[in-house]
Amino acid sequence: MSKKFYLVLGILVIASLALAACAPETVTVVETVIVEKAGETIIETVVVEVAAEAPVVEEPVAAAAECCDAYRVAIFEEPVSLNYWNYLGPGSSVWTQYVLAGQAPALFTLSDKRFDFVPSLAKAIPEAVDNGDGTYTITVEMVEGATWSDGEPVTANDVVFTHNACKDLKLTQNWPNQCSPNGVDVTAEAADDYTVVYTFAEAPSLGTWQAGIALAPILPQHFWADGVAAAYVFVDGVAAPEMERPEDCEAEGADADACAAYATYDEAYTNARTTLYEADAAGAPSAGGYTTDKWEAGAFVQRTANDGYYFKGAEIVEFEDGTWSLTMPDGTAYELYGNAEGEETLRYTSGPYSPNVIFSIYGSQDAAFLALANGEVDYVINPLGLSRGLREQAEKGQGITTYTNADYGMYYIAFNMNKFPMSNYEFRQAADIVMDKEFVVNSVLGGVVFPMYSTMPPGNGFWYNPDTPAPYVGLSREERVNMAVQVLTDAGWSWETAPAWNADTEDVDPGVGIKGPDGQEVPELTILGPGPAYDPIRATFNQWISEWLRELGMPVKSELTGFNTILGPVFVDANYDMYILGWSLGNVAFPSYYYDFWHSSQCTADTGNYNTPCFKNDEYDALVEEFMSTGDLERAQELVYQMQVVLADQRPYINLFYKQTYDLANERVVFPYTETLGGIEAQAGMQTDAQVLLSK
Amino acid sequence: MWKFLGKRFLQMFITLLMFQTVTYFLMDAQPGDIADLLTLNPDIPPAERERIRVDLGLDRPPAERFLKYIGNFYKGDLGVSFSQFPRPVTEIILERLPRTLVLFLSASVISFWAGYASGKVLAWKRGGVIEYSSTLVGVILYTVFTPWFALMMIWLFAVYLDWLPPGKFLDPILWLTAPEGIHANDVFVRMIWSVMIATGVMILGLIGTQRLSSQLRKTGRWVSFVVPFIGVFLYWRFASSGISLYAWDILQHLVLPVLTVTLIAYGGTMLLMRTSMLETLREDYILTARAKGMPEKIIRDKHAARNALLPVWTGLVFSIGSSLSGGIITETIFSWPGLGLTLLNAAQVEDIPLAMGALTVTGVMTLLSHLVADIGYAFLDPRIRFS
Structure with missing residues (x-):
């Protein structure tokens, strides 16, 4: 019972x-x-x-006969916040970036395929004016008619409001680059509702203007005024202490008064920032194609089309000669960088097309791709790379299309140039000679990645120097070993038994008892790198490189370990021999990483910055300093070309490979274009301009 | 009884403190910290990197951070998540815990009941084809590789048969039209409460009718069973502010993960019950009961099964405690955003406050499970007394 x-x-x-x-x-x-x-x-x-009546899914607003359904996108982590201040601050995450994409407009932007600097809410590209007192002024005329999704106009006051909040509240993380890039003091004023006047404390450069202030996000003053005012309360009347900031308040003899004064000062700003980062963003208007209006934690984020989007219906065309043109629905046209000659390389009309973009949050990459194969979502936005097995499995789903593009990143081995033998030029050269990248890429890894010879990925055509020397491509193993031994011998290296090619075994007889140019013993060396579970490609390279160096007689071992375990010795302590990692290279239009990664002032051991090899080279420093300060794009290109040559010769890094990106989508999603550096993922899934057809 | 409980609570508090101490320092001993990950971007100026470390308190020595954490913890403040800054950890746990509890409590209770019932019968009817085949199935389910099995279940029921949704706990397209202010967690919590209240009323009805005459008891039981059923129906029909459709959506999504976890847990429970029952059946008191001519069903259910239940009961209670963190695989595969998935993500990015919060909840649940197991023993076995 x-x-x-x-x-x-x-x-x-x-x-x-x-x-x-x-x-x-x-x-x-x-x-x-x-x-x-x-x-x-x-x-x-x-x-x-x-x-x-039972709730019925809203019928899409048809922009064309067969268009458009909701655009369903799979992501596999939750966004951190919908508060844009927090997104560029401590809540920064790529997942948040996707769900807020386009929400904050900017005065300028980068063009679709070529990444040229083009106006967005600005009417034209302005020239800097030298004020004669060391300062420079740039006056930007804004378009009239752009509105936020709640109907309020986007004005110069919004621009100035965002800029000042960033500066006054000392917003953290990604914000400083939006209001004081490279530490340059920039003030912003609204001359009238549609004119912004920027004053730079030094000559604007590509880094501070084109890749900095000009691309800064604009947030709506009418929505955020109260939230920002609540943050200002903490810092109103708070002045920086006059005494110098003590280096270590824990140290004996530290100035207690200064420590207390700075503690109070810092606390005021921390409270102000936290107030702003915690502010409720519900209902925040957007000036992009979509407004992010609903977030069901752990399940989905919903975006709704902004019918008042300023660029809706605008036609964007690019030509072979580099011309970029934009024609607004009212007939206003902009044309830059050419005479509209040659073949059209791009033509599309801006959306938004889908009534909604729905980001479904899945627990893992596997679950997301299973959902794609099963027709549950239209596209998986995947910033984490994709294993071949998972890709092939997902491709078996009905109507799945794969789009392949070059990734804007590089994978490399770095040498600690503060330590022997990595400090030795010939050691690095010999290492470069014996590294048969083509063999690993083609024979071992089956061509899943591409060998890389320059510090600029070839996909970034404007900055890539095709003449960067790559003298060891195509050498046989015998030639490589002989050449490396010759290079080392010429530089004074010696062995008890030198490495040699054995024709009988068709293998190398490893060197024994290697000594440096001055007879120094070579210490045991370690190549740190991610393990095969994290990245089998880098793990494979690591093992082959250590094997080739051992053949030269170098006591090298691979240490395959967790990613977090590498961060400490490399980026904090700068106490390593060699390591293999990768960089995603950020701004395609302005490769400032040439400064961050290799300028002598950025040495990790000295400053904690990102020049992990501690590469110090006067010639290179001069080139990169000029690059960072120039406002002339052609000169900047020449400088980047030269820097690639210097780095290929000096080898603080030896580039190993670059990857391809794979974007998998249902065939009913029509993207405005599919060939783009970094892939569709790098464009946040092209939410505004993708069409999800109803007919398929 | 109260003295026993007092002592046990003191022991639990000390154990929890030790657990938190060890866990905190183990978490902290991981190489690197979240600031390294957050600032692995050359566009972030050097001063900002240090500022982030200061803002997150990572510039302080581990012992100081731990003391501050523990002090705040026992004041009810679990801190702010580093990876979901500035969301309070308590808010995240309160959001995720109900989902995990629903999934694993449902699965544990169903698998316990099914394992107990089938293990008892199989041991009683030992030697038949059914016993051999059931044991084989039990062994397969007990030893199956969970991720593979979960994926097979998705393939079978969601892809091939297309009966059930493959993952997640709701259908976003349906929820597009959800009324303003209605969130999944509200629906979730209402579902839990309505089932709990209904079950509570049923159990009270059952207890209340124990001493009635046979006929009245039968009627009373039906009433105590029909009334909550009608109550639940009426609630979701009229008083649920139009959200029953969304509750149904969640219920549909719940079926596949619960079925998977239930099947996996069922194998172990059934085998344990069967083995325990086989041992019990060899006891002298079973022989005595048979010699006295008692009905087989009474011997099986009252004499043998009740005594054989103790280890199964222990397994059930302990599994509930550990399921909070042990559900990582299931929650990941079914995209079920519960506490296990939260713990995994927090540990991966070294979000110490959030990981500690999730682990502490697991620790508290495990300690409470032990207590419940001990109390349960006394009810199941009259020879055991609180002391």
């Missing part, structure tokens, strides 16, 4: 939920009805109970 009883009981409880769910419901609604009262017709608002 009791068993059956509990069984039936359980079933009925669940069934009651099901029955209730299936039953039509009555809901209370407010209706305006016309009623007859005492012979006269009046209009009255009454509360009535009506049978509610």
